[in-house]
Amino acid sequence: MSTEQRHLLVIGIGAGDPDHLTLGAVRAIRRTDVFFLIGKGPAKSSLTDFRRSVIDEHTDGPYRVVELDDPPRDRSAAGREAYTAAVHDWRTRRADACERLIRDELAPGQSGAFLVWGDPALYDGTLSMLDEIAARGTVGFDVEVVPGISSVSALAARHRTSLNQVGRPVHITPARRLAELFPTGEGDAVGDGAGEGTGSGGGDRQGDGDVVVMLDAHESFTRIEGDDVWIYWGAYIGTPDELLVSGRLADVADRIRQVRAEARARHGWIMDTYLLRRTGRTEDGRA
Numbered sequence: 436m437s438t439e440q441r442h443l444l445v446i447g448i449g450a451g452d453p454d455h456l457t458l459g460a461v462r463a464i465r466r467t468d469v470f471f472l473i474g475k476g477p478a479k480s481s482l483t484d485f486r487r488s489v490i491d492e493h494t495d496g497p498y499r500v501v502e503l504d505d506p507p508r509d510r511s512a513a514g515r516e517a518y519t520a521a522v523h524d525w526r527t528r529r530a531d532a533c534e535r536l537i538r539d540e541l542a543p544g545q546s547g548a549f550l551v552w553g554d555p556a557l558y559d560g561t562l563s564m565l566d567e568i569a570a571r572g573t574v575g576f577d578v579e580v581v582p583g584i585s586s587v588s589a590l591a592a593r594h595r596t597s598l599n600q601v602g603r604p605v606h607i608t609p610a611r612r613l614a615e616l617f618p619t620g621e622g623d624a625v626g627d628g629a630g631e632g633t634g635s636g637g638g639d640r641q642g643d644g645d646v647v648v649m650l651d652a653h654e655s656f657t658r659i660e661g662d663d664v665w666i667y668w669g670a671y672i673g674t675p676d677e678l679l680v681s682g683r684l685a686d687v688a689d690r691i692r693q694v695r696a697e698a699r700a701r702h703g704w705i706m707d708t709y710l711l712r713r714t715g716r717t718e719d720g721r722a
């Protein structure tokens with residue numbers, strides 16, 4: 436048996452704009468022997484089509500593409516412990532499947548690539564999954580990460596704004612933890628439907644910088660209080676279906692809800708991200 440290592444490339448490909456592929460990503464794609472495309476959820480075919488078009492455009496091969504259906508995840512788990520257990524179980528099954536792919540589909544000495552949406556460093560499980568597989572010691576490989584342009588960078592660029600105000604922090608949070616950073620009109624947490632409450636609703640770090648919200652299945656922005664909060668919202672950013680709305684939250688929340696609902700019905704899925712900025716003023720909220 437060869438003692439050569441398998442080489443795994445984790446390549447950030449941007450969040451839907453083909454022009455956001457970096458030169459480093461293109462070079463990495465050209466070095467790839469086997470692409471592992473993991474699909475999930477209602478957006479699966481659109482996201483897989485995008486990945487396939489990126490491969491087609493930037494390499495002539497020879498290469499192989501191996502597709503994997505993401506194992507289903509139990510989203511009914513209620514409470515923090517059950518939620519954590521459900522995520523852990525799903526991650527383990529996903530790691531099992533990828534371990535098999537790496538061992539069976541990639542020969543020692545070859546390079547395999549995961550084309551990661553946006554940037555692999557932001558709300559993406561590929562790197563921790565590869566750590567888990569490596570720790571099992573069943574298949575040897577090394578890992579190289581190519582950063583990508585995240586949906587957060589793309590959002591800020593499309594709204595021509597920065598993510599932070601001068602000298603202040605910016606927080607990036609999944610929607611289910613938003614209540615810890617911004618006061619909401621309810622005593623319990625805003626959520627993504629995963630059943631995990633924060634029990635706060637008090638926004639104990641309110642006023643301490645701007646907040647970027649991702650993974651919001653439930654329009655959590657509609658529960659934010661305050662006349663001086665501005666929102667910079669974007670969906671399908673970078674794609675031909677891109678939608679952008681910005682303004683004082685109290686003025687534009689209903690419009691975003693409507694635009695969002697229509698788009699979601701049309702596509703069957705939605706990916707949106709937004710920046711919330713408390714300005715202390717009720718006029719233009721730009722940094």
Ligand SMILES: C[S@@+](CC[C@H](N)C(=O)[O-])C[C@H]1O[C@@H](n2cnc3c(N)ncnc32)[C@H](O)[C@@H]1O
Nearest residue numbers: 450553554558585586649650671672706707708
């Ligand atoms: C699992 S996270 C992946 C984030 C990704 N690694 C990144 O760097 O953007 C998925 C979330 O990213 C955001 N997202 C990804 N692509 C987007 C896009 N094109 N437009 C708006 N939001 C996007 C949404 O908040 C979505 O729920």
